[in-house]
Amino acid sequence: MSRPGDNGLLVALAFAAFMTCLDNTVVNVALPRIQQDLRLDLSGLEWVAAAYPLTFAALLLTGGRAADVWGRRPTLLTGLALFTGASLLCGLARGGAVLIAWRGVQGIGAALVIPASLAVLMRDLGPRARAAGIATWMSALAAALALGPVFGGLISQHWGWGWIFAINVPFGLLAMAAVARSVPGGRAGAVPMGAVPSEGGGEGADRDGGADRDGGAGGGHRSVRRSAQQFDPAGTVLSCLAAGGCAYGLIEGPHHGFVSPVTLWAFIGSSCALGLFVARQFTACTPMVDLGIFRDRVFSGGVAAQVLWGLGVNGVFLFTALFLQRGLGFTPTKAGLAFTPVALCLIAATPVASLLTRRLGVHRTSAGGLLTVAGGLLLLARVGEGATVLDLLPGLVAIGAGSAVTVPLAASTLDSSSDGSSGVVSGVLSAAREFSGLLGIALVGAVVARHQGQAVRRGADPGAAFLEGYHAGLVLAAVLVGVGALVAGVALRPRAAGPGALRPEG
Structure with a gap:
């Protein structure tokens, strides 16, 4: 039998999956109207489409780490709030740069939502409901894939392209309500991938924990330092630079010339960031990726x-x-x-x-x-x-x-x-x-x-x-x-x- 609250969890997961996938498909058909209204050239239009998957992809692994460190519920609520708020601001944007920036914030929210919602699917649903959860998740993705272009075309033609982003707002609010009501608090309970135990085993952990409980400055500094190590901010920044530099070179290359200094430096910077990211994964205490x-x-x-x-x-x-x-x-x-x-x-x-x-x-x-x-x-x-x-x-x-x-x-x-x-x-x-x-x-x-x-x-x-x-x-x-x-x-x-x-x- 399903446990009490499983149906609410399924609703939350369905809304989360539908929203994030819909935003990848609903925009494409509206792009000509966006280009016309905001007077964008081809590269500007590509940035409107690319900003969302850029930040989404670059921060997915960090989002998974956040679900472990902060807990599934707060991570999911934070991601949904970011995604919903950024969607509203995308719809209100009246300039290309502003729209691209808020599309990037949408991607940050989605990067928190997807790993946390998958963690909920695997850990917070009862055994019988888990199969239904997987089916619900896949059905929501398929529905977003099928309905995204249709929604994008209908809405941009009859209401205006801003509404293709605004439709995320009611879905986001419903998802946040379902998460707040149904997803239990607490952390994932698993040691993040690549975590290294303290010297002395449990003793070291107790020592750190005691410092935190004391509430002193030293304990606070150690807590912040430990959180930074778990999130690997250097790896996150390097992965963003690698992806962003490559995307910049490819999108702006036709405009500036692929052998122009700005394009070449973008590719060189992207390659260096990628190399440093790989090296970082071998040396970090808690690498983002176990190579x-x-x-x-x-x-x-x-x-x-x-x-x-x-x-x-x-x-x-x-x-x-x-x-x-x-x-x-x-x-x-x-x-x-x-x-x-x-x-x-x-x-x-x-x-x-x-x-x-x-x-x-x-x-x-x-x-x-x-x-x-x-x-x-x-x-x-x-x-x-x-x-x-x-x-x-x-x-x-x-x-x-x-x-x-x-x-x-x-x-x-x-x-x-x-x-x-x-x-x-x-x-x-x-x-x-x-x-x-x-x-x-x-x-x-x-x-x-x-x-x-x-x-x-x-x-x-x-x-x-x-x-x-x-x-x-x-x-x-x-x-x-x-x-x-x-x-x-x-x-x-x-x-x-x-x-x-x-x-x-x-």
Whole structure:
């Protein structure tokens, strides 16, 4: 039987999942209206789309640490309050820089919400309700994926784009009320990943604890210092600099030139920050990521394949929304409805993925799904001026169905971890997926902008120039996803049986 309060927890989890996923999908269709009203150039528009996944991805692991240190309930309430307040301020923004800044704050809130809500799912639900919780979580994500473009199109066309952010406010308030009522207080109760016990074992812990209880300055300083070590602020800053520098170089490169000093320094700074981040993980007392997990072929290959899928698909959705409205003259509502085949095929084909995995193995199934997505991207690249929804349908169906067939890829990647590292593995996979969305927007956008600029210099009109850039971006995306299929087919193949062999992968 379900325990008292489980239904309230399920409501809170559903609202949290729906809100954070919706904000990744609802904006794309509204971008042309945002660009027109705020007079943004292409790079400014990309920053509107990229600011949310940038801060979301960069702080996901820190959000997971916060759930351990502060507790699930306060972390979840803080994240929901940040996300809800920033959503309201996004809707009121009247300048591009202000909108981008508050989109970044939305990402910070989401980075607290997702790890804390997953911790609630695993630790605060009764055994019978946990399966319902997982189903509720996935259903909420699927609903946000399906409804996001439709909501974005309808609202931006009839009410104005500001309302696509304002609709988060009632969801956020309902989620906060459900969390305050249903989620128990207290910490996760687990030692954060990578924590090192005090010298002397329990004695050291008692010594620190006693200092804190004394309430003296020394105890307070030690408490602050210990919290800083648990959160690894240096690692957090370095990861943000690495992601932000790379995104800046890719988004601003077409404007400044990829060999200009500002772009080169952005890439150099990003590379240095990434190198220092990796070095930090080897030396920190409580590293954000235990790099030893990457020694596992299944985990490393699964993460790489997920990243390549995200690089290819996420940027395409943004520029497809622009193409539908700029190139084909769709209204925002019609453009939003054009994306529904992706979501519907994703939902309908997901049960087939389990059947294919049992028959073919996870490596062949995932590789086949990724190849189907790549094929769908190439089909979209053949769509030109004067196309209709029917012309888009084969490519969109292939992208949705192929993405559904890749679902076992994530499950296999998570299953490769031991019980003791499942939290950090989940965090790394989630962060990698969000980073790939950010870099996909920036990378595909760089290709679109470069080819568009070359076409304009040859004398092409703006519409034809954008179409040429869009097609080049689709081809790049298809190549990236195709490489992901190769990686999945190799990395997820079953290990050879024999003495000492580990469990098969799929």
